[in-house]
Amino acid sequence: MSKYKVEKVVCKLSKEEVLPRCFLNWIPLEILAEVLLNTASPRDAVALARCSKFFCATLVNNPSTSYIWKSLRQKRSIPPPMPNWTESSYAAFLFDEGPCEVCKKKFNGFLYSFSLRLRLCGTNQMPSDNDCRRIWRKEHSIELNWTTVQPRYTPLLSWLPVLESAVSDVTVGRRIVRKIDWEQLVDAFNKAAMEGTLAAFLARGTRIAKRTEHIVKYSDQLVSWKQKQEAQAKTTKESNDEIAKNIAKSEGWQYWDMKMSVSFSTLRRCKNLSVELLTHADINVIRASLEEEIINVGEAHDRRRKESEYHDGRVAVEKRYNDLRIGGSILPPLEDFRKLHTMQLVVEQPSAVKILTSHQLDKPLEEELNIWVRDARNALGKVLGYPDWKTPSTSRVHVVDRVNTRFLCLSHICPKLRKDQRKKAMWSADNFVADTHAIVAINQVLAAAKIDPVRLKAAEELHELHDRIVCHTCPVPLVMNSDVMVRHSRRHDVAIFNVVSREAADLILQGAPFKSQWAERLRKGLGDCKRLRTQHVFSCRHCAVPKAAQKEADTNPSASVEATEVADVHDEVVRIMPPPAATDEAVELAVAPEGPTRPTLLDPSNPGPSESAVLGDQPSKALLRQKRRKTAKANAVYDFNGIRSHVKAKHGIAWIGDEDFYQVPAS
Numbered sequence: 180m181s182k183y184k185v186e187k188v189v190c191k192l193s194k195e196e197v198l199p200r201c202f203l204n205w206i207p208l209e210i211l212a213e214v215l216l217n218t219a220s221p222r223d224a225v226a227l228a229r230c231s232k233f234f235c236a237t238l239v240n241n242p243s244t245s246y247i248w249k250s251l252r253q254k255r256s257i258p259p260p261m262p263n264w265t266e267s268s269y270a271a272f273l274f275d276e277g278p279c280e281v282c283k284k285k286f287n288g289f290l291y292s293f294s295l296r297l298r299l300c301g302t303n304q305m306p307s308d309n310d311c312r313r314i315w316r317k318e319h320s321i322e323l324n325w326t327t328v329q330p331r332y333t334p335l336l337s338w339l340p341v342l343e344s345a346v347s348d349v350t351v352g353r354r355i356v357r358k359i360d361w362e363q364l365v366d367a368f369n370k371a372a373m374e375g376t377l378a379a380f381l382a383r384g385t386r387i388a389k390r391t392e393h394i395v396k397y398s399d400q401l402v403s404w405k406q407k408q409e410a411q412a413k414t415t416k417e418s419n420d421e422i423a424k425n426i427a428k429s430e431g432w433q434y435w436d437m438k439m440s441v442s443f444s445t446l447r448r449c450k451n452l453s454v455e456l457l458t459h460a461d462i463n464v465i466r467a468s469l470e471e472e473i474i475n476v477g478e479a480h481d482r483r484r485k486e487s488e489y490h491d492g493r494v495a496v497e498k499r500y501n502d503l504r505i506g507g508s509i510l511p512p513l514e515d516f517r518k519l520h521t522m523q524l525v526v527e528q529p530s531a532v533k534i535l536t537s538h539q540l541d542k543p544l545e546e547e548l549n550i551w552v553r554d555a556r557n558a559l560g561k562v563l564g565y566p567d568w569k570t571p572s573t574s575r576v577h578v579v580d581r582v583n584t585r586f587l588c589l590s591h592i593c594p595k596l597r598k599d600q601r602k603k604a605m606w607s608a609d610n611f612v613a614d615t616h617a618i619v620a621i622n623q624v625l626a627a628a629k630i631d632p633v634r635l636k637a638a639e640e641l642h643e644l645h646d647r648i649v650c651h652t653c654p655v656p657l658v659m660n661s662d663v664m665v666r667h668s669r670r671h672d673v674a675i676f677n678v679v680s681r682e683a684a685d686l687i688l689q690g691a692p693f694k695s696q697w698a699e700r701l702r703k704g705l706g707d708c709k710r711l712r713t714q715h716v717f718s719c720r721h722c723a724v725p726k727a728a729q730k731e732a733d734t735n736p737s738a739s740v741e742a743t744e745v746a747d748v749h750d751e752v753v754r755i756m757p758p759p760a761a762t763d764e765a766v767e768l769a770v771a772p773e774g775p776t777r778p779t780l781l782d783p784s785n786p787g788p789s790e791s792a793v794l795g796d797q798p799s800k801a802l803l804r805q806k807r808r809k810t811a812k813a814n815a816v817y818d819f820n821g822i823r824s825h826v827k828a829k830h831g832i833a834w835i836g837d838e839d840f841y842q843v844p845a846s
Contacts, residue, residue: 204231204233204234208237211237212247215247216250219455220251220453221251221252221255221257221270221273222270222274222452222453224247225267225270225271225274239267240267245265248266248269248270251270252266252270255408257404258400258401261394261397276288277298278298279300279311280297280298280319281299281311282300282311284300286299288300289408289409291312291346292342292398293343293398293401294341294394294395295341295356297315297342297357299311301313316355319357319358319359320358321356321357321358323356334384335364335368336354337388337392338384338388339354339356339357339364340394340395341355341356343395343402344399345399367380368380408454412451412454415454415455415456419447419450419457422456422458423437423443423447426462432473433473433477436473436477437469439476440472440476443465443469446461488529488531489526489527491531492526492527492528492531492532493526494532495525495526495531495535496522496525496531496535498535499535500513500516509552511548511551511606515551515605515606519547519548520547521543521544555579555606555608556577556579558607559579559586559611560578560579561608562586562608562613563578563579563584563613574634574635575634576632576633576635581632581637582621582630582632582641583622583632584618585613585614585621585665586611586613587611587612587613587614588610589611589612616669616674617665620667620674621641621661623674623675623676623677624644624661624664624676624677627677627678641661642661644661644678645660646660646684646688646692646693647680647681647684648661648678648679649677649678649679649683649684650671650674650675650676650838651675651676651677652671653671653721655721657687657720657721657839658684658693658838659693659836660693662695663836663838664676670832688841690844691720691844693838693841694837695837696837698835698836698839701819702819711819711842712818712819712820713819714818715816715817716842717819717822717842717843718816718817718841718842718843719825719829719839720838720839816843822840823835826839826840
C-alpha cells in the first residue's frame, strides 16, 4: 500500500477509534506452527504471511519455519520445488491469485501453464468463442515445429518454454509458445547477426536451452498434479453438496435456505477451497447462528414471493385496463381503476393473474365501472351548470357526452403540482372547468352545418365535415377540420368559424390540400415525414399569394397585385361562401378589433398601403419592385424547421399546426 493510501486510511479514523489489537502475534512460534500444520493447504500459510510484516519475517525466508511449508506441501502431495525455489516462494507461485492475461480480470485458480507462467480464466468444459483460453490460443500464441520454421531459426526452438503437452494436447515435435516471446527472440537473433555477435548469442542460448528443458519437464509434473487437484476439488464439491442436502433433510431445513445463509455459505466455501469434506461436527459449531439465519432467509423468501405475486397482480390489472381501453370503454385513470373494490380484492390474491385472464369478474367490474361513469357524468354536468341532468329519452345524448362539450384541466392552467404528484393525484371533477373557447367554436360550426348536438350521430356528422371549416378571425382564411378547429380556437380571444362548400374550400386551399396530423408526424419524423423534414418543400399559408394575382402580375406588370387579389379572389370566395354563423358581438369584435390589423385578401375596402398605387395608371418602378419582393417572400419555401421558425417569428404562432403550412406541389 502506498504512503498516500495509508495516510488516507488513517485520516478516516477519529481520535476515539482504535484498531482492534491482534493477539495472534503473541502466540509462541511452536503453538503457531502447530496451528498452521493443522490447516489443509499452503494457501493458508501464504495468507497469514501477508497479513503483517511480523508474520512475513517469521514465516518467509526463515530456515526455522521452513518445515511448516514442507509439511503443508507434502500434505497436498505437491512435487518438490526446483533448487532455485524456496518453500515459501514455491507455495506463493502455486497458490497465488492474479489477473488473467487476456481479460485482465482477477482469477484465483491455478496457473494455466507453469512453464509459461500463464494465468487464464475459464474452464475446460464447453468453452465458448469468448473463452480466454481459446482467445489466447488463437491470438496470443504461435505453434512451431521443425518443418515450418526457417532453418536459420531452428536453434531457437529449444530456447523458449513451451506449453505443456498435457495442456496443449499436440503431437511430439510441435511447440506452442507465446507469440510475443518468439518475435522478440527472432528480433534479438537478427540484431546479433547484424552486429557480428551471433556466436556469443548462440553460446548464451545453449545454456538457456538446457535450463528450459528442465523447466518444461518439471512443469509437466505440476500440470499433472494440478489436474488431479482440480478433479479432487470437483469431487469434493459434489460430495459436500450431497452431505449438506442430507443434513438439511435430517434437520428439517430447506436446503436452499441453508445454502443462502452466511454461516453455511462461508463454511462450505472454506471446505471446498481446502478440499475437505463437511461433517456434522462442523454444522454443530455454527448451529445457533445457522438456525437464526435460515429463519431470516425463509422470511425474506416469503416476502419476495408475496411481492412478486403482488407485482404480477398489478401487471395483470394494467393489462385488463388496456384491453378495456382498446375496446372503447369509458374508464377512469389507471390509478383510480386500481382502487376499484373489485381490483383491490383481486390484486391481493396469489391467483390474481388467473382470475383476471379467466374473465370471472367481468360482470362485477362492469357494474362498478357503470357506477363510476354515472357519478363522473353527474359531477362533470355540475361543472357545466347542469346538476342532476336527466332525460327519459334514449335518443338524446347526455350533456357531458355531447360533441360540443369540452373541458380544460386546471393543472394545465396553473400547474401547482409536480409531475410525480399529478401522477398520484386522484381524479376529480373539481379539477376541470368548461373550455369556453372550444365550446363557442364548436357551436358556431354546428350551427353553420345545421347539426343538432343532442343527436347520437352528431359527432360522426361533425367529423364528416373534414376540411370545410374556415377561420375568419385570422388575417387570411385558413381551412381545417374539427379536431384542428378546437385547438385553433385558443389562438384568438374571439374566434369566428364557418362551414363552407367543397368548392370554396378548394379555392382557399389553391391546390395545396389540407393534411390532418401532418405537423405531428413531421415533428416526430414518422414514416415518410422523416425524409420530408429536411426538404425545402413547405410554404406558409398565412403568406400565400393567390394564384390569380401572381399570374396577373407576371403577365401584366403594370397591373397592381393587390387590385388583382381583391377583384378575383374576393369576388369568387364571397360568391360561393355562405356568411359566417356567429353572434353579433363576435362579428363586431372580429370586424373591428383593437389596434392595427393586417389587411386581408377578402376585404377590398382595406387594400392597405398599395391603395395609392392602384389609383394611378402608371405605378412607379420602385413600387412594382416592392410588389414583386412581397410576392417572392409570400411564395418562399422552407424545410420543416424553417417553416416552424418562420411561423413563430413572422406570425407569432409558437406551436405550428396543420392549418399553418402546406407542401408546395411539384412543378
